Amino acid sequence: MKHLNKLFVAVALLAGLSSQAQDSNNPWAISFGVNAVDTRFSAASKLEDQFSEFFNAKDHWNILPSVSYLNVSKYVGSNFSFGVTGSINKIKKFVNPRIGDADYTVVNPGDLSYYAVDGVINYSFMNLIGSKVIDPSAHIGGGYTWFGDASAGTVNGGLGLTFWFAENVGLSYRATYKHSFDDTRTPDVDVASHVQHFAGLTFKFGGKDTDGDGIYDKDDACPEVAGLKQFNGCPDNDGDGIENSKDACPDEAGSVEMNGCPDKDGDGIADKDDACPEVAGPKALNGCPDTDGDGIADKNDKCPDVKGPKENGGCPWPDRDGDGVLDKDDKCPDVKGTVANNGCPEVSDEVVKRLNDYAKTILFDTGKFSFQKQTFPVLEAITAILKEYPTAKFSIEGHTDNVGKADFNQKLSDGRANAVKHYLIDNGIDPFRLTSKGFGMDNPIDTNKTAKGRANNRRVEVKLVK
Structure with missing residues (x-):
């Protein structure tokens, strides 16, 4: 017993x-x-x-x-x-x-x-x-x-x-x-x-309540996660009265109308879908305002108080350089040009002559590609002229006299033309606008029998590429 x-x-x-x-x-x-x-x-x-x-x-x-x-x-x-x-x-x-x-x-x-x-x-x-x-x-x-x-x-x-x-x-x-x-x-x-x-x-x-929420597994719609009795054992993390499975924002309290999501600015667009959740705006602009009514949300409108086309960032089309070509069509909006040249200035023969007058004075160290010190102001002047014609393309050509071997002179002319091109590129000229080539001693412009003639033949030329 x-x-x-x-x-x-x-x-x-x-x-x-x-x-x-x-x-x-x-x-x-x-x-x-x-x-x-x-x-x-x-x-x-x-x-x-x-x-x-x-x-x-x-x-x-x-x-x-x-x-x-x-x-x-x-x-x-x-x-x-x-x-x-x-x-x-x-x-x-x-x-x-x-x-x-x-x-x-x-x-x-x-x-x-x-x-x-x-x-x-x-x-x-x-x-x-x-x-x-x-x-x-x-x-x-x-x-x-x-x-x-x-x-x-x-x-x-x-x-x-x-x-x-x-x-x-x-x-x-x-x-x-x-x-x-x-x-x-x-x-x-x-x-x-x-x-x-x-x-x-x-x-x-004998009953089983895996998640310990007081609702047995057979009656628990979410048996692995603790929840509330009114939701058949499913959770409502944010406490907004909408169970997680039906709540588009389960961790942020919201309204039934917004499927459980908040709408802080009250524009009828849930914050999660609102690009501007703090400021009311139309649905067409993802909840962002459009003050000037040009169809461009203020946050993307460069001129939010003045109507303008989308292509110009919401601003009216300007003509900054006053050349009669609107900036939207002007390939050189900051440089006055001609309508015929899409708002860019045209390079005249006079401009080409000025470039070559400068180019003739470019001096290199003997037998080298390096510039002599007094040449840098000349290169700066050439750079400034090229910047006035931002769409024009140029060819930089190098020439030598007949002193020395032909292959050496060819390499020397190539190197000097290339040196000028790289200086211009390094100082803001688009590399797409420039080419360079050396001609050695093949194209003299003066006699090679005199010192003066040979000096004239040792030159750099700038040519407009049309």
Whole structure:
């Protein structure tokens, strides 16, 4: 008996650790406690005798002062559950049948051992009465009872009441009438019908709530993420009353009209879709304002207060250089030119002559590509002229006299023409506008028989490329 009590306690503790409310979510329940066997029902012949002293535990009940029953049950649906109960007891009070007009007597049959195993079909009325605490029930079933040296099959029925003082823990009582089908006698004792009372604790368990939000997985639309009951267990991170799965902005509180997104500027465009969320603007411009009404959002409008075409950044077309060609068509908007040349100035023969007058004075170190110091002002002047004609293209040509070998002179002329070109590029002339080429001593402009003539032949020329 001592070891059996320990077993009951261990099972009860295990149930208490894993239990939750029993229903379709939590189908299992385990109950344990004490039971009392009342044999008076086998002795009474009148109905009033059956109930007059129903709770007279002192005179009629046999109680084993320890954990003496265990019930395990499973919810099967529609308020029904099925379970098995095992119980033990010691019979010290046995009520003998009434003889004639004499009253029944209570005797001690000698500490008879009582064992019973019963199947129980239970129906709960808790849902019908709309209570979450008071749980009345009715049950039927059958079992087998070992009563001393005798055994008997029984058919059972009765009523019960459980008070759920916590979601998964209840204090339960059940009274079961057991009608015996055996009249075997154990000395002078009629093993017959009797009532067995059960009182104890019930723990209910078996439900699964993965995310711990108090909503069981079978009813939880989001079983892996803790959520709210009104959203079937799904979360509402921003607390705006719209569950995350239907919220276009689940981490920012918003309105139903904006699908859960905020609209700080109140222009009817959710901030997430609003290019200017702090300032109201039309939907056509992604929520940005257009002060001058030219169809260009202020943030992209270079002239937000004056209408202008999109091609000019929202500004009216200017003619900065005043040459009669609007800037949008003017390839040289900052340099006055001609309409015929798309707003760019045309390079005249006079300009070409000025360039070559300067070019003739470019001096190099003897036999090298490097410039002499006094040549830099000349190169600066050439650069300034080329900048006045930003679309014109030029060819830089190098020439030598006939002193020295032809291949050396060819390389020297190439190098000097290239040196001039790179100086111009390094000082702001578009490389696309320039080419360079050396002609060696092939194109003299003077005689190579005199020092003066050879000096004239050592030259750089600038030619307009048309």
